[in-house]
Amino acid sequence: MDIRDIRKVARLARLEMSEAELETMTRQLTSILNYVDQLQELDTSNVEPLAHPLPLQNVFRPDVPGESLSVEEALRNAPVRAGQFFAVPAVLDPADDLSH
Amino acid sequence: MNTPYQIIVGLEVHVQLMTKTKLFCSCKTVFGAPPNSQVCPICLGMPGVLPVMNEQAFQLGLRAALALNCQIANFTKWDRKNYYYPDLPKNYQISQYDLPFSYEGYLDIDTSSGSRRIGIIRAHLEEDAGKSMHDESGRGGDSKVDLNRTGTPLLEIVSKPDIRSAEDAETYLRELRLLLREIGVSDCEMQEGSLRCDANVNIHILYSSDNGEEIAATPLVEIKNLNSIGSVGRAIQYEAERQYEAFQKDPKNYRFGKLLKTTAGWNEARGMTQVQRHKEEAADYRYFPDPDLVPVVVTAEQIEEVKRSLGELPSQQRTRLQAAPFSLSAYDAQVLTGQGRKMVAYFEEVAKISDPKSACNWLTNEVFASLKERSEEIDQFPIRAPQLGELINEMKQLGIKREKARDVYQKMLAENVDAKTAIDQLGYKPFDDNLLLDLIRKAIEGNRKAVLDYKKGNEKALDRVFGTVMRETKGMGRPDRIKQLLLEEVAKIEA
Ligand SMILES: [Zn+2]
Numbered sequence: 001m002d003i004r005d006i007r008k009v010a011r012l013a014r015l016e017m018s019e020a021e022l023e024t025m026t027r028q029l030t031s032i033l034n035y036v037d038q039l040q041e042l043d044t045s046n047v048e049p050l051a052h053p054l055p056l057q058n059v060f061r062p063d064v065p066g067e068s069l070s071v072e073e074a075l076r077n078a079p080v081r082a083g084q085f086f087a088v089p090a091v092l093d094p095a096d097d098l099s100h
Numbered sequence: 101m102n103t104p105y106q107i108i109v110g111l112e113v114h115v116q117l118m119t120k121t122k123l124f125c126s127c128k129t130v131f132g133a134p135p136n137s138q139v140c141p142i143c144l145g146m147p148g149v150l151p152v153m154n155e156q157a158f159q160l161g162l163r164a165a166l167a168l169n170c171q172i173a174n175f176t177k178w179d180r181k182n183y184y185y186p187d188l189p190k191n192y193q194i195s196q197y198d199l200p201f202s203y204e205g206y207l208d209i210d211t212s213s214g215s216r217r218i219g220i221i222r223a224h225l226e227e228d229a230g231k232s233m234h235d236e237s238g239r240g241g242d243s244k245v246d247l248n249r250t251g252t253p254l255l256e257i258v259s260k261p262d263i264r265s266a267e268d269a270e271t272y273l274r275e276l277r278l279l280l281r282e283i284g285v286s287d288c289e290m291q292e293g294s295l296r297c298d299a300n301v302n303i304h305i306l307y308s309s310d311n312g313e314e315i316a317a318t319p320l321v322e323i324k325n326l327n328s329i330g331s332v333g334r335a336i337q338y339e340a341e342r343q344y345e346a347f348q349k350d351p352k353n354y355r356f357g358k359l360l361k362t363t364a365g366w367n368e369a370r371g372m373t374q375v376q377r378h379k380e381e382a383a384d385y386r387y388f389p390d391p392d393l394v395p396v397v398v399t400a401e402q403i404e405e406v407k408r409s410l411g412e413l414p415s416q417q418r419t420r421l422q423a424a425p426f427s428l429s430a431y432d433a434q435v436l437t438g439q440g441r442k443m444v445a446y447f448e449e450v451a452k453i454s455d456p457k458s459a460c461n462w463l464t465n466e467v468f469a470s471l472k473e474r475s476e477e478i479d480q481f482p483i484r485a486p487q488l489g490e491l492i493n494e495m496k497q498l499g500i501k502r503e504k505a506r507d508v509y510q511k512m513l514a515e516n517v518d519a520k521t522a523i524d525q526l527g528y529k530p531f532d533d534n535l536l537l538d539l540i541r542k543a544i545e546g547n548r549k550a551v552l553d554y555k556k557g558n559e560k561a562l563d564r565v566f567g568t569v570m571r572e573t574k575g576m577g578r579p580d581r582i583k584q585l586l587l588e589e590v591a592k593i594e595a
Binding site: 012064070 | 139152154157185245
C-alpha cells in the first residue's frame with residue numbers, strides 16, 4: 001500500500017483527505033493488511049469459504065405490498081426538493097457517470 | 101453479408117420481474133405512480149434497515165433461467181456494487197458478482213439463414229436504480245430524482261458475443277421477449293423500461309498489411325440507452341460502420357486490447373452513437389458480499405418443480421406446429437407462435453374443426469387485423485374458435501368464395517352471430533344438389549341449341565350453359581360440382 005493506492009480508494013469513496021490524513025491512512029491500512037497477510041498463512045484448503053457469518057440461508061419475504069412513506073415523509077430529509085422530486089446538482093461530466 | 105468486416109455483438113438485457121413489490125422491501129412497483137410515492141426507509145437506503153429478499157422475485161428469476169437452459173447454482177449470494185450517482189441512494193447497488201444464481205445457458209433463434217444458438221453467459225438478480233431527469237434548458241439547473249423505481253427487481257441476462265448482425269440482435273430480443281412473456285416472468289414493455297438493452301459491439305476485419313493478412317478486432321463499445329428493438333438494430337449497424345471507419349484511419353492503434361471498452365449513447369433522433377472519451381482505467385466497483393442478505397440454496401427438487409411448471413416454450417411450440425397433424429411451414433409456425441400461447445391454442449381448436457392450413461390463413465389474413473383494429477386479445481375476441489372453424493367448413497361445403505366468406509366473417513363479428521345465421525341472413529343460400537339440378541335443367545331448357553351443338557362435338561358450346569347456371573347461383577355454387585352435374589344431365593339427353 002502506498003499513498004497512491006490510498007488516494008485512489010479515497011477518491012472512489014468520495015472522501016476528501018489532507019496530505020497528513022493520507023499519510024496516516026497509508027500507515028494504518030498497511031498495518032491492517034499486514035495483519036490479514038498473517039491470517040493468510042493459515043492452511044484453509046479444507047475449509048469451505050464463508051459467504052455469511054450467520055448459519056442462515058433462504059430467508060425470504062412474501063410478495064405482499066405494505067405501507068410506503070408518504071411523499072412528504074420521503075422528502076423530509078432532502079436538502080433541496082423540486083415539487084415531489086429530490087433536487088440534486090446536475091452531473092457535470094457524463095463521462096464520469098459510473099452508473100451500471 | 102457484403103461488408104468487409106464481421107459484426108460481433110453481445111447483449112446485456114435487463115428485464116423487470118412481474119412482482120407486486122420490490123426486491124428487498126414491500127413497496128409497490130406500479131408504473132407511472134406519482135414521484136417518490138413508492139419508497140420506504142429500506143429502498144431509500146436509510147441507516148439501520150434490513151433488506152429481505154422477495155421470494156416471488158427469486159422464483160421468477162429461476163423460471164427465466166431454466167427457460168434459458170441455464171445451469172442453476174446450488175449456492176448463490178448477493179454483493180454490493182459501489183458507485184455514486186444521484187439516483188442510487190445507498191451508494192451501492194445490490195447485485196450478484198462472482199456467484200450468480202444461474203449461468204451457461206442458451207437461446208435458439210430463427211434467423212433468415214436458419215436456426216442459431218446464442219449462448220447465455222449468466223442471468224442474475226439485482227435491484228434497479230431510481231430515475232433522474234436532467235435540466236434540458238442547458239443552463240445546468242438541478243436534476244430531479246424520483247426513487248420509485250429504486251429497488252425494483254431486475255433480471256440481468258448477459259449473452260455471449262454470439263450475435264453476428266443487427267438483424268440477429270433484433271431477432272434475439274424478440275425471441276427473449278416472447279419467451280419471458282409466455283412464462284409470466286416480465287411484461288417486457290420497453291416504453292415502460294421493463295426491458296432495457298445494452299449492446300457490446302465490435303467488428304473483426306480481414307486486414308492486409310506488410311506483415312500479411314490478419315483478422316483485426318476493434319475495441320469494444322457498449323451502447324446504452326436503447327429503448328426499442330428497432331433502435332438496437334440501427335445502433336449496432338451504425339456503430340459497426342463507425343468502427344470500420346475509425347479502424348481505417350488508425351489501423352495500428354484502433355485495436356481491441358489497445359484501448360479500454362468505452363460507452364456510447366444512442367441518439368435516436370440523429371440516428372447515431374455518441375462515443376464517450378476513452379478512459380485510462382476500468383471502472384472499479386469494489387464489489388463485496390452484502391452482509392445484510394443471507395445466501396440462497398436451491399435444491400434439485402425445486403429445479404424440477406419449476407421446470408415442470410414452465411409449459412411449452414416458444415421454440416418447442418414452433419417445432420410441434422411444423423410436425424403432423426398441423427404440418428405448418430416454418431414461417432407460419434413462427435408467425436403463430438409469435439402471437440403467444442393463447443393464439444396457438446385458438447389456432448389448434450380451429451384447425452381441429454376445419455384444417456390447419458385454412459385455420460392459419462384465416463388467422464393471419466383476417467383475425468390478426470381484426471384484433472389490432474379492435475385492440476383486443478384473442479381471448480376477448482367475439483368469434484370463438486368453434487365458430488371460425490364452422491365458417492371455414494361451411495365455406496368449403498357451400499363453395500362460398502373468399503370475398504363472400506369475408507362478408508360472412510364481418511357479419512359474424514359485427515352482430516355476434518354464428519356462421520350459419522350470418523350466411524342465411526346474407527341470403528347466401530346453400531346450393532345443394534337438388535337446387536343445382538333445378539337450375540341446370542332450366543338452363544338446358546333455355547339453351548337447347550347450345551346443348552345440341554355440344555352434342556355434335558363443339559365442346560365450347562357448353563360453357564354458355566355453365567355460365568348461365570353460375571350466374572343463377574350468384575357465385576355461391578361450387579363450380580366443380582356444377583360442371584359435374586351439368587355433364588351428367590347433358591349425357592342423359594338424346595343427340
Ligand atoms: Zn421500499
